[in-house]
């Protein structure tokens with residue numbers, strides 16, 4: 001095995017190691033507005049759900065590894081405190097990849113990618129029509145993890161509204177085969193979480209009391 005001390009690694013190498021070993025990671029496609037009302041859309045795979053009462057999702061718009069600068073999503077969230085977090089399907093992969101280009105602030109990734117904005121119910125940023133699972137959120141807390149190139153910022157968001165496409169339900173659940181989500185792995189790899197990639201495991205019985 002290789003044994004690497006984290007303190008000896010560059011931010012770029014650390015990112016490659018982390019994203020290679022920790023995967024597949026779910027992808028949040030996050031829609032925000034700037035304080036001037038300009039739309040922004042970007043993917044984040046440092047993302048997950050962390051509680052259900054209230055429903056909490058967290059993603060990390062990190063500092064740029066190149067120069068330590070902030071991303072538009074981070075700035076918009078701090079200014080306007082609202083976002084829509086949506087999941088990413090196989091059919092959306094190429095358009096979501098376009099949203100990850102480092103466009104100048106104010107460039108509308110809905111237009112660049114061709115993804116379709118839909119009005120939200122409780123927040124100002126639009127939803128993405130192509131995603132079958134969209135969450136309207138307010139920012140509860142932004143937690144900076146350090147102030148260096150590559151440092152994470154935890155955007156802790158409370159979900160106010162879930163929007164779920166009717167056609168992803170099967171056998172009473174939101175079915176992974178119908179969602180057809182993708183996850184992010186290392187390098188340029190992604191995982192398609194449907195078909196033969198799926199398997200079921202029943203919960204073990206409760207221990208005797």
Ligand SMILES: Cc1cc2nc3c(=O)[nH]c(=O)nc-3n(C[C@H](O)[C@H](O)[C@H](O)COP(=O)(O)O)c2cc1C
Pocket residue numbers: 027040041042043044045046047060061062063070071072073074096097099100101102103184
């Ligand atoms: C699938 C995917 C996952 C990504 N995950 C993250 C992430 O978790 N954190 C991050 O800071 N950047 C991540 N990026 C890069 C951002 O999407 C990219 O820096 C983008 O330009 C940020 O946009 P913004 O400046 O409009 O917020 C990811 C890119 C892709 C394609």
